[in-house]
Amino acid sequence: MMQQPIASHFVDGAYLEDTSGTKIDVIYPGTGAKIATVYSATPAVIDAALNSAARAQKTWAALSGTQRGQVLLRAAELIRADNYALSVLETYDTGKPLQETLVADATSGAEALAYFGGLAASITGEYIPLADGDFVYTSREPIGVCAGIGAWNYPTQIACWKAAPALACGNALVFKPSEMTPLCALKIAEIMMEAGAPAGLFNVIQGLGDVGATLASDSRVDKVSLTGSVPTGRKVYSSAAAHMKHVTMELGGKSPILIFDDADIEAAVGGAILGNFYSSGQVCSNGTRVFVQKGIKDAFLARLKERLKGVVMGDPLDEAVNFGPMVSERQAEIVEGYIARGMAGGATLFAGGSRNGFTIAPTVFTDVTDDMVIAKEEIFGPVMAVLDFETEEEGLRRANATEFGLSAAVFTRDLARGHRVAAALEAGTCWINTYNLAPVEAPFGGVKASGVGRENSKEAIHHYTQVKSVYVAAGGVDAPY
Numbered sequence: 001m002m003q004q005p006i007a008s009h010f011v012d013g014a015y016l017e018d019t020s021g022t023k024i025d026v027i028y029p030g031t032g033a034k035i036a037t038v039y040s041a042t043p044a045v046i047d048a049a050l051n052s053a054a055r056a057q058k059t060w061a062a063l064s065g066t067q068r069g070q071v072l073l074r075a076a077e078l079i080r081a082d083n084y085a086l087s088v089l090e091t092y093d094t095g096k097p098l099q100e101t102l103v104a105d106a107t108s109g110a111e112a113l114a115y116f117g118g119l120a121a122s123i124t125g126e127y128i129p130l131a132d133g134d135f136v137y138t139s140r141e142p143i144g145v146c147a148g149i150g151a152w153n154y155p156t157q158i159a160c161w162k163a164a165p166a167l168a169c170g171n172a173l174v175f176k177p178s179e180m181t182p183l184c185a186l187k188i189a190e191i192m193m194e195a196g197a198p199a200g201l202f203n204v205i206q207g208l209g210d211v212g213a214t215l216a217s218d219s220r221v222d223k224v225s226l227t228g229s230v231p232t233g234r235k236v237y238s239s240a241a242a243h244m245k246h247v248t249m250e251l252g253g254k255s256p257i258l259i260f261d262d263a264d265i266e267a268a269v270g271g272a273i274l275g276n277f278y279s280s281g282q283v284c285s286n287g288t289r290v291f292v293q294k295g296i297k298d299a300f301l302a303r304l305k306e307r308l309k310g311v312v313m314g315d316p317l318d319e320a321v322n323f324g325p326m327v328s329e330r331q332a333e334i335v336e337g338y339i340a341r342g343m344a345g346g347a348t349l350f351a352g353g354s355r356n357g358f359t360i361a362p363t364v365f366t367d368v369t370d371d372m373v374i375a376k377e378e379i380f381g382p383v384m385a386v387l388d389f390e391t392e393e394e395g396l397r398r399a400n401a402t403e404f405g406l407s408a409a410v411f412t413r414d415l416a417r418g419h420r421v422a423a424a425l426e427a428g429t430c431w432i433n434t435y436n437l438a439p440v441e442a443p444f445g446g447v448k449a450s451g452v453g454r455e456n457s458k459e460a461i462h463h464y465t466q467v468k469s470v471y472v473a474a475g476g477v478d479a480p481y
């Protein structure tokens, strides 16, 4: 049962321990048992990580894109070969069911490493012809040392979604996982070394928010990429701005799903289930405001109730279980608090609402109005708010009436309406007739308060490089005196 890592940190190509840092107990959410202890990074550990990253970055950036890509491709293969063990570890770290982690986490990390490994050799600049034989060429240079700060819902995926583009572009990364889920990223660091990365290229240091804040403000860090909540994003962004650092902010949401009368009801119910209860609702892009057009609402709710009978709760390590606990007791309490506020606010509890250990049953509220707390705030748990609407204009207006803008979806058989609605939705990612699919080929990120920049896809290259223009003159220099 113990999942104790060799040491708390992975720095300069090896495990590193310093027990003088704050003690962090690692709890398996499936049972509430302590499974490991790590220690928060001390200033000495942070220094070692940043200094080794700076050294490694120079060696790494001097390689060709093809050479860098080969290391990432090898890392992807090693992750795939070790998928079962990595998935079990992801389940210990997060409590997500093994049935889910076996297909969603290490595999997603491997896909990101393979994708950016394949892209590394084609990160090039352009040639811009000018008058009289002059021209400009550009090159995409690495930014330098990047700091990655992770949330607790997808520890392996977040580490890889940040490492893959950063490293492909010739940067080094110091990654701080969430203090709730410190285990998985250490394994990725081991794998990077085995794949041939130079020591110091990918470091993992543990810590609470103060370690993240130190990274965000340290002058040796050139870019900060955060996956976390909007309040943390505001702090990190402002600290990075004071030092003129590049940022990527992958933050929270309260995303809408619009289900029209003509929707395929099975697809719509499936989308609402995936968009609310996958990972027990601990997904940034979840569609927690489900707007159902009045003509289909009764049928939608009836079918939703029926399909919720398929939920299997229990030990997340049992592959028959398809719904796991919250990551922590604290998160279970937060979600319970929102359920109480939903009931006190006048919404009708249609399904769920109960708690057992860290597990909150999939919960559905109906008769929700836009002004209720459960319709406005990100809950980050399995709580679906069902609202109804009459016209497309009304649905869109209410869907967009939020500070967030991470994701959104529309379910309709009328594809002209699907595209029209997707175009009008204020969100970084929109789905038509599906939910929560995020292939590495597609940009992922938010608008409005939900974020800055994009992860995945060729877009990420722009966020991990800086462009240099070189002007080449063909003739003499025409000066006024």
Ligand SMILES: NC(=O)c1ccc[n+]([C@@H]2O[C@H](COP(=O)([O-])OP(=O)(O)OC[C@H]3O[C@@H](n4cnc5c(N)ncnc54)[C@H](O)[C@@H]3O)[C@@H](O)[C@H]2O)c1
Pocket: 149, 150, 151, 152, 153, 154, 176, 177, 178, 179, 207, 208, 209, 210, 211, 212, 213, 214, 216, 227, 228, 229, 230, 231, 232, 233, 235, 236, 249, 250, 251, 252, 253, 283, 284, 285, 378, 380, 406, 445, 446, 451
């Ligand atoms: N958009 C995305 O891709 C995405 C993905 C996953 C999670 N999220 C969001 O993450 C949130 C849930 O994760 P969480 O509770 O771990 O978020 P959080 O904001 O509490 O913490 C995220 C990370 O930031 C660190 N941190 C906290 N305070 C800090 C500070 N002042 N300076 C620097 N770092 C600091 C934490 O230690 C942790 O590693 C939700 O809002 C969710 O929507 C977004």
Ligand SMILES: C[N+](C)(C)CCCC=O
Pocket: 153, 154, 282, 283, 284, 285, 436, 437, 438
């Ligand atoms: C791949 N998903 C399921 C869209 C999750 C992205 C990361 C957000 O929490």
